[in-house]
Amino acid sequence: MIRTINAIVSRNLIKLKRDKLKLFGNLFMSGLLLFVFSFVMKSMGKGLDHPMNYLISGIIIMTVFQTSLTNSMNILEDISSGFMKEILVAPISRWHIAIGHVISTAIVSVIQGLLIVFIGLFMGLSIDVVHGLGMVGLMLLVGLTFSSLGLYLATISKESSNFQLLVMIISFPLTFLSGAYIPTMALPKVILPIVYINPLTYTTAAFRFLTLHMENMPNAALIKSGVAFSINGFVITPLISMGIIMLMLVIFLYLCVYRFNSADFSRVKTFKHEH
């Protein structure tokens, strides 16, 4: 089992290594967001101690989110290129394949996230060993959660290209409403309900809490910094946020493994590659 999962992971990593355009394309996107929103942050993040670090932490975790969600749908490419058939007729359990994909995508997304962390170090982000490990752990958790979601979505999709576009269209605004680029405090009150039901809000909050060393802050200060939320008097602390992420992981992982086991991949329609 370990050998199979390992093989799928290393195959996907080799592919990433060869697909440098994708790697740097994502990095470029994150850099662009960092650049653009640094101006926004300067004017909006007045109440914050380190507005730039605040922004970078959000961008790191949203990079992990985007990468894991979109990359796990790369399995649709495997289906259209025919490689999926090779995997499906091999004497390996489908859930091993699913787990292998989820793990490799999560690793890729953590690597992408770490590249932003690296940039952040030059922009004043300070990380010690304990926090660094915690950040990697949380990135991995987020990566696993959303690769599972991506893989689940890929297995229920019937038409690959449109579907990928649809996921992009839905996920992109959610990243904006998560507080990652624009602090939730600065968002208009009308859209706060969307912010509160957006799972990315809690993902961002938990990661920011860890990255910005906010362990010793009281709840009131956390709420003021946008990493805890008071909804009708109930306070969602960063710790609860982490619980929410874990709960999502359990649900999405179950869904994707369950679906993957019974999915009929011959039904997915894809644009035929011309050979």
Add this chain to the structure above:
Amino acid sequence: MITNSIEVKNFTKKFGNFTAVDDISFTVEEGTIFAFLGPNGAGKSTTINTLCTIQEKTHGELKINGNDVTHHKDKVRNDIGIVFQESTLDGKLSVEENLKLHCVFYKVPKHEIKERVNFVLKLVDLENRRKAPVDSLSGGMKRRAEIARGLVHFPKVLFLDEPTTGLDPQTRANVWDYIHKLQKQKNITIFLTTHYMEEAEICNKVAIIDGGKIVAHDTPHNLKKQYTSTTMRIKSSCKENLLDYLEDNNIKHKLDKDNEHVLIYANKVDDVLKINSVFRESIEDIEINKGTLNDVFIAITGKEIRE
């Protein structure tokens, strides 16, 4: 004792209201080459896909080495190798990486992987392209890489779904050389689908499938004997005598378009020999054609396999 590698009983596959395969039964003996011959859409790939565990049957019983393909998928998958109609290699990986990945999936012991990869690459003449990304290979090379991959875990039964479609004649011949070499070395059972008649000729048994049904199933030799005749085209200076002789002996014949040659359809070798000895002196021109599987196919289905 004869053991059957593949046993199919009353297999039916429906897609909605459409019946792709309609109640077919056949067996394939261990160590033989078996061909499924038929036009596109006849049900060949559906049968292969079901035997390979990627599609579920509607009815019937399908076994490979005694293991049911529905209930013992992993056992079946361990025993089989498949070369699909379309490429299923990972184009971004090299030939060698594809093979090694395959070895892991099929639980080939770690210390044997290198040796086996070398063995199959040599078999298909791709040793010097081992590091090349699959995407950079020509169609024939890809096909060979695919065959190498199908063999690297030493399957007991090899499925080849139109293995040579789209290849040039020379590469096709080469691919067949490899298949034969391998079959001899490893005594594996080969199940192939094809619409090339000449490929079916060299198989031990042929099943002709049309419209989801097996319409004939025998050795190529018997099929030809049963469904075709030997055609002789003779020009004789004593044409009238020849015609009388044929009439008297009840041998099917007709005058060719040029009104000079006589076309004779002989069912027995004896007839051929007799005609030749009786009219030996008068024969000016002779052409003898044995029946082909194509003739068998036409005789049975009333249509030609389109290529």
